Amino acid sequence: MGDIELIAASGAETAAKIANGEVSADEVLDFWLQRASGDALNGYLWSADRESARDGVDPDGGAIAGVPLAIKDIFCTEGVPTTAASKILGGYIPPYTATSVRNTRAAGLPMLGKTNMDEFAMGSSNENSAYGPSLNPWDTDRVPGGSSGGSAAVVAGGLAPWALGTDTGGSIRQPAGFCGIVGLKPTYGAISRFGMIAFASSLDQCGPLTRDVTDAALLLDVLQGRDDYDSTSVGIDGDVKAPTAERLDGLTFGVPRGLMSEGIEAGVLARFEETLIRIAELGGEIVDIELPHAGHAISAYYVLAPAEASTNLQRYDGVRYGLRASDEDLLAMYEVTREDGFGPEVKRRIMLGTYALSSGFYDAYYGRAQRVRTRIVEDFDRAFGKVDFVVTPTSPTVAFKLGEKTADPWTMYLSDIFTVPISLAGIPAISIPAGLAEPDGGGPELPVGFQIAAPAFAEQKLIEASFALEQAIGFDGSAGLAGGVR
Amino acid sequence: MSTEYEAVIGLEIHVQLSTRTKMFCGCELSFGDDPNVHTCPVCLALPGVLPVTNAQAIEYALQIGAALDCELSPVSTFDRKNYFYPDNPKAYQITQAARPFAENGRLGEVRIHHAHLEEDAAKTIHTGGGGRIKGSDASEVDFNRGGTPLVEIVTEPDLRSGAQVREWGQLLRATIKQLGVSDVNMEEGSLRCDANISIRPAGSDTLGTKTELKNMNSFRFIERGIEAEIARQKEVVSSGGEVEQETLHFDPATGELHSLRSKEEAHDYRYLPEPDLVPVVPTEAMLEAARNSLPELPAARAARYEQLGVSEQAALLLSFETEWAGFFEGVLEADDTIEPRVAANWVTGEFAAELRKLDDQPLAESRVAPESLATLIGLVASKKISHGAGKTVLEEMVSSGADPAAVVAEKGLEQISDSGELEKIVIQAIEDNPKPAEQIRGGNEKAIGALVGAVMKATQGRADGGEVNRLLRQHLGL
Ligand SMILES: [Zn+2]
Numbered sequence: 001m002g003d004i005e006l007i008a009a010s011g012a013e014t015a016a017k018i019a020n021g022e023v024s025a026d027e028v029l030d031f032w033l034q035r036a037s038g039d040a041l042n043g044y045l046w047s048a049d050r051e052s053a054r055d056g057v058d059p060d061g062g063a064i065a066g067v068p069l070a071i072k073d074i075f076c077t078e079g080v081p082t083t084a085a086s087k088i089l090g091g092y093i094p095p096y097t098a099t100s101v102r103n104t105r106a107a108g109l110p111m112l113g114k115t116n117m118d119e120f121a122m123g124s125s126n127e128n129s130a131y132g133p134s135l136n137p138w139d140t141d142r143v144p145g146g147s148s149g150g151s152a153a154v155v156a157g158g159l160a161p162w163a164l165g166t167d168t169g170g171s172i173r174q175p176a177g178f179c180g181i182v183g184l185k186p187t188y189g190a191i192s193r194f195g196m197i198a199f200a201s202s203l204d205q206c207g208p209l210t211r212d213v214t215d216a217a218l219l220l221d222v223l224q225g226r227d228d229y230d231s232t233s234v235g236i237d238g239d240v241k242a243p244t245a246e247r248l249d250g251l252t253f254g255v256p257r258g259l260m261s262e263g264i265e266a267g268v269l270a271r272f273e274e275t276l277i278r279i280a281e282l283g284g285e286i287v288d289i290e291l292p293h294a295g296h297a298i299s300a301y302y303v304l305a306p307a308e309a310s311t312n313l314q315r316y317d318g319v320r321y322g323l324r325a326s327d328e329d330l331l332a333m334y335e336v337t338r339e340d341g342f343g344p345e346v347k348r349r350i351m352l353g354t355y356a357l358s359s360g361f362y363d364a365y366y367g368r369a370q371r372v373r374t375r376i377v378e379d380f381d382r383a384f385g386k387v388d389f390v391v392t393p394t395s396p397t398v399a400f401k402l403g404e405k406t407a408d409p410w411t412m413y414l415s416d417i418f419t420v421p422i423s424l425a426g427i428p429a430i431s432i433p434a435g436l437a438e439p440d441g442g443g444p445e446l447p448v449g450f451q452i453a454a455p456a457f458a459e460q461k462l463i464e465a466s467f468a469l470e471q472a473i474g475f476d477g478s479a480g481l482a483g484g485v486r
Numbered sequence: 487m488s489t490e491y492e493a494v495i496g497l498e499i500h501v502q503l504s505t506r507t508k509m510f511c512g513c514e515l516s517f518g519d520d521p522n523v524h525t526c527p528v529c530l531a532l533p534g535v536l537p538v539t540n541a542q543a544i545e546y547a548l549q550i551g552a553a554l555d556c557e558l559s560p561v562s563t564f565d566r567k568n569y570f571y572p573d574n575p576k577a578y579q580i581t582q583a584a585r586p587f588a589e590n591g592r593l594g595e596v597r598i599h600h601a602h603l604e605e606d607a608a609k610t611i612h613t614g615g616g617g618r619i620k621g622s623d624a625s626e627v628d629f630n631r632g633g634t635p636l637v638e639i640v641t642e643p644d645l646r647s648g649a650q651v652r653e654w655g656q657l658l659r660a661t662i663k664q665l666g667v668s669d670v671n672m673e674e675g676s677l678r679c680d681a682n683i684s685i686r687p688a689g690s691d692t693l694g695t696k697t698e699l700k701n702m703n704s705f706r707f708i709e710r711g712i713e714a715e716i717a718r719q720k721e722v723v724s725s726g727g728e729v730e731q732e733t734l735h736f737d738p739a740t741g742e743l744h745s746l747r748s749k750e751e752a753h754d755y756r757y758l759p760e761p762d763l764v765p766v767v768p769t770e771a772m773l774e775a776a777r778n779s780l781p782e783l784p785a786a787r788a789a790r791y792e793q794l795g796v797s798e799q800a801a802l803l804l805s806f807e808t809e810w811a812g813f814f815e816g817v818l819e820a821d822d823t824i825e826p827r828v829a830a831n832w833v834t835g836e837f838a839a840e841l842r843k844l845d846d847q848p849l850a851e852s853r854v855a856p857e858s859l860a861t862l863i864g865l866v867a868s869k870k871i872s873h874g875a876g877k878t879v880l881e882e883m884v885s886s887g888a889d890p891a892a893v894v895a896e897k898g899l900e901q902i903s904d905s906g907e908l909e910k911i912v913i914q915a916i917e918d919n920p921k922p923a924e925q926i927r928g929g930n931e932k933a934i935g936a937l938v939g940a941v942m943k944a945t946q947g948r949a950d951g952g953e954v955n956r957l958l959r960q961h962l963g964l
Contacts, residue, residue, distance in 0.1 A: 320532075320575060359756070
């Protein structure tokens with residue numbers, strides 16, 4: 001079989017080729033290791049060789065065994081550097097492996113490498129990586145999104161069949177949208193967080209970045225489940241099955257028009273409206289809904305997430321592992337290590353969070369943000385009383401240029417306006433490619449993401465509907481696949 | 487006229503639970519092992535780890551809550567208490583700040599504000615520089631202790647003196663010891679006590695500025711430390727000054743108080759609800775089990791002994807130590823004709839004194855069984871031997887484990903029961919000691935002691951004191 005065929009094949013298709021003897025698992029691994037070695041996107045921070053790729057992998061793991069997986073560098077992998085794209089964890093090698101990664105190894109998936117990301121998952125463009133930004137395979141002058149930018153770039157750019165990412169406020173969905181692939185953020189608690197380096201513990205959730213919806217379903221099935229090492233994990237009832245739905249009859253899709261009033265690029269809006277028409281053509285019903293408090297989501301998120309992050313990142317103190325930039329005395333060890341080790345965005349969020357939790361300010365900031373979060377949860381509860389799904393564009397814009405938004409953090413934060421309310425509500429959502437659009441400033445066409453959110457633990461229903469819609473849209477990602485290697 | 491001041495004292499007591507594993511990971515608890523052998527990614531706070539609550543710790547905590555007569559919370563939650571220090575690898579301690587597992591209790595005369603669960607810090611050792619971080623060559627951290635489950639008990643400010651704190655603290659320690667949920671060994675640090683101390687004009691109900699006295703490793707030292715601090719505060723106030731909020735350390739060797747940190751240096755702990763843990767929601771069955779697991783606690787036992795006629799002091803001594811109470815009850819069981827008051831006096835008096843003479847021999851190692859002590863008490867009560875001879879026999883029993891009846895026979899200690907023989911000895915004693923005899927006849931009855939002593943010497947203690955007295959008086963014509 002030809003190389004091009006394997007590059008374009010989804011995970012499920014590759015697994016089928018292995019199963020019917022068209023290609024061996026060894027050949028598949030070698031092929032993808034070769035592809036990854038040509039990484040022109042700075043997508044990988046570490047690449048495996050044949051031996052390390054197979055470490056701990058059960059070759060008889062099941063239906064998708066043998067299809068290699070790229071793993072965001074936020075997941076701890078025993079014996080393999082794990083940095084969360086931070087200088088403070090430069091050279092750090094964990095002595096244990098994250099539960100989610102162990103689950104993919106048990107399913108027979110070799111590890112291709114560890115992918116680039118925004119430092120400690122803080123960012124929407126991958127420009128906050130201490131190891132340089134990953135690039136968008138559709139246009140290497142543009143960002144792949146973030147924080148799981150490396151995972152999105154390698155899947156979209158033909159450097160991996162599929163990848164693991166994490167999503168705190170949109171970190172799977174937004175880069176998936178920017179790169180023209182599928183990104184699924186499951187319900188909070190569906191997948192164990194054990195071994196996933198924490199950013200904001202009450203929001204962080206692991207999920208797949210894939211070529212299509214079927215692959216997302218297959219990976220979710222492998223990843224999900226209750227874990228004794230994560231008491232907030234519950235898993236999803238029953239197996240997640242590969243989707244088969246062709247129609248959307250009897251399903252209602254709510255559109256929160258109030259949240260979409262401004263700042264959306266014309267091209268993005270056009271693809272969104274076309275997708276609504278596709279839904280109607282498949283028998284689905286479109287209704288307007290209100291999410292009255294979702295407009296406050298970004299403000300609440302930028303109190304809650306930094307507050308949790310400020311305490312989660314205190315452990316990087318130079319005492320036990322990672323960077324120790326000074327040992328002059330204890331205070332110097334703390335101060336110089338953290339000064340040298342953290343990048344500017346991480347420092348900004350640590351300071352925001354520290355301030356928000358300070359005595360005397362707690363109720364005005366953290367307490368108030370928690371109350372907003374509760375209201376947003378109630379908004380979605382109310383909406384799901386009327387509709388099956390809530391749909392929005394994944395992001396208000398297509399992928400922006402490197403450096404375009406780095407000077408103004410608030411503008412950067414607003415690129416997560418549609419993903420953050422869903423994260424605060426803890427519910428599952430998927431981004432699927434809805435076509436291509438020109439950026440507002442002109443230029444070549446770039447992918448547009450379409451986001452579908454569902455009630456907690458309604459992943460199977462979400463996947464079925466997304467699959468039907470995906471077939472109707474018929475997105476062609478081949479231009480991206482060609483952009484991964486020089 | 488100068489104002490009278492009274493002290494107001496509240497306590498914070500940390501109790502290390504003797505669970506099999508740590509509070510939030512699977513590492514075994516240990517004491518005295520090599521450094522850093524009981525560690526794992528979780529208690530070393532490596533990137534990506536998550537805590538998981540120890541179910542046995544919750545069980546033990548609920549027992550403590552029940553023993554302190556607290557309301558057990560239907561839902562309690564964990565919080566992060568943030569501060570940087572090498573003994574605190576996450577740079578936050580997981581504790582229960584907002585919703586503790588137990589509230590509004592009482593032990594004896596002291597109300598319990600609440601009790602909460604948390605994790606212990608690791609141990610930091612500063613080498614060189616006199617053990618303090620300033621000027622030391624290096625600081626070494628042993629994470630074996632890090633993550634040990636702790637219950638912190640916080641009292642209302644109901645205590646008024648160092649002596650009261652010592653007595654109440656001993657009651658608390660005995661209570662928890664009896665639950666079997668902690669070693670409560672203050673020297674090893676499995677029980678630690680901080681005291682918040684302020685003074686106010688006697689009878690006032692305002693609260694003065696309090697100071698905190700940290701971490702003393704015996705209730706004797708706590709008593710002394712508190713008394714020293716109360717005296718210091720009284721002096722500050724009566725010389726026109728104001729007590730400043732600070733944290734103090736008492737040095738038992740010098741009797742001095744040192745300031746550890748002032749109010750300005752106090753931490754802002756930036757409490758945050760712990761997002762990695764779900765709330766603790768005990769089932770009705772768990773609450774029931776905690777209440778039903780309570781053994782007879784020291785306070786209740788002391789009251790029961792007093793009702794049996796045992797003196798208050800002996801009742802307290804017996805109640806605080808389970809094994810002594812068991813021994814005492816063993817004596818009563820062996821011979822139900824023995825009066826509890828008499829048995830208690832023998833156990834806590836003569837018997838305890840003999841063990842002390844043997845290098846403080848622990849009761850568990852004693853060669854005397856409750857049954858043999860009961861036999862001895864029976865011999866004395868039935869006047870087969872005198873009380874004095876009884877002590878001699880006990881000494882022999884404690885040192886050799888001998889049977890009391892055998893010792894009596896061997897040493898010929900049986901009381902002189904023939905009053906004719908005793909009478910001869912009495913008459914002889916009066917003749918041999920004309921001077922005291924004269925004094926007694928002259929009205930100085932106290933001088934009879936000398937004659938009693940002479941008779942006892944002549945009988946080698948085998949005479950009954952009451953009978954000797956009666957015969958002396960008769961022959962002296964009193
Ligand atoms: Zn451990």
